[in-house]
Amino acid sequence: MRLFIGIACPCTPVISRLLADLPGEPEGAADSRAAGLRVVAPDSLHITLKFIGTASAPALPDIVSAMQRALANRCAFTLQLRGAGSFQSALWLGVEPNPALSGLATVLNEAIAALGYARETKPFRPHLTLARLKHLPATPCPTQKRLNPGFDLQPWITQHQAGQWGNLPVTAVHLYRSDTLPDAVRYTVLSTVPLQPPAA
Numbered sequence: 001m002r003l004f005i006g007i008a009c010p011c012t013p014v015i016s017r018l019l020a021d022l023p024g025e026p027e028g029a030a031d032s033r034a035a036g037l038r039v040v041a042p043d044s045l046h047i048t049l050k051f052i053g054t055a056s057a058p059a060l061p062d063i064v065s066a067m068q069r070a071l072a073n074r075c076a077f078t079l080q081l082r083g084a085g086s087f088q089s090a091l092w093l094g095v096e097p098n099p100a101l102s103g104l105a106t107v108l109n110e111a112i113a114a115l116g117y118a119r120e121t122k123p124f125r126p127h128l129t130l131a132r133l134k135h136l137p138a139t140p141c142p143t144q145k146r147l148n149p150g151f152d153l154q155p156w157i158t159q160h161q162a163g164q165w166g167n168l169p170v171t172a173v174h175l176y177r178s179d180t181l182p183d184a185v186r187y188t189v190l191s192t193v194p195l196q197p198p199a200a
Contacts, residue, residue: 001054001055001056001057001177002052002053002054002177002178002179002180003052003053003054003055003063003175003176003177003178003190004048004049004050004051004052004175004176004178005048005049005050005052005067005108005112005173005174005175005176006046006047006048006049006050006173006174006176007046007047007049007168007170007172007173007174008045008046008172008174008189009045009046009047009128009168010045010168011042011043011045012165012166014165014166015042015045015081015093015128015130015165015166016042018093018130018160018165019039019040019042019130019131022037022039022091022130022131023037037091037131037132037133038131038132038184039130039131040129040130040131040132041184044185044186044187045128045129046128046174046176046187047079047095047101047126047127047128047168048126049101049104049105049108049126049173050105050108050109050112050120051120052112052117053117053118055117059115060175060190060191062115063112063115063175064175064190064191064193066111066112066114066115067108067111067173067175067191067193068193069111070107070108070110070111071104071107071108071173071193071195073196074100074103074104074107074195074196075100075195075196075197075198075199076169076170076171076195076196076197076198077098077100077101077169077170077195077198078167078168078169078170079095079096079098079101079167079168079170080095080096080098080164080166080167080168081093081094081095081096081128081164081165081166081167081168082094082095082096082163082164082165083160083161083162083163084156084157084160084161084163085127085157085161086133086153086157088133089132089133090127090129090131090132090133091129091130091131091132091133091153091156092127092128092129092130093127093128093130093160093163093165094127094128095126095127095128100170101126101170102124102126104173105120105124105126106124108173132185133153170195171194171195172192172193172194172195173192173193173195174189174190174191174192174193175189175190175191175192175193176188176189176190177190
């Protein structure tokens with residue numbers, strides 16, 4: 001199994017409109033590769049806190065226990081979704097810097113590393129993926145990929161990079177299994193660890 005730890009994001013009306021405006025079909029649809037985009041299904045929206053990688057079923061109890069210990073005294077909080085951008089293979093909405101969020105990522109990184117999984121060394125960059133970018137076959141330069149011409153990336157980023165997309169209450173953290181299908185990536189929640197009520 002391929003596993004990661006994350007926060008579920010409900011598909012609010014604002015985010016729903018953003019998804020609907022993208023020139024592609026939801027993951028799993030027959031023409032989901034249209035316009036160079038594979039739009040994320042509304043029920044798959046999430047913010048990744050810790051990518052674990054491949055793990056066997058017998059390892060699940062230890063992973064869940066490590067999550068529970070790491071999150072035992074962590075309180076619920078609220079994130080602000082703001083801005084937009086892209087990586088080489090994803091179009092995303094941004095997350096305002098939040099010490100509670102980065103704290104979750106740090107303690108989970110250490111807790112999972114203590115079980116023998118790779119420790120994340122790159123800076124934590126929280127984001128909410130809206131679509132995955134499809135690429136054309138390799139160009140003559142093997143280190144360069146070309147985006148499909150049906151979607152003009154830069155105008156979309158320019159239009160949305162200052163946008164505000166609402167608040168996201170964070171009340172629980174989930175352990176997910178990721179399954180890659182021919183035209184989609186399916187996420188299944190295997191376990192949920194609730195956070196403590198926020199301090200009064």
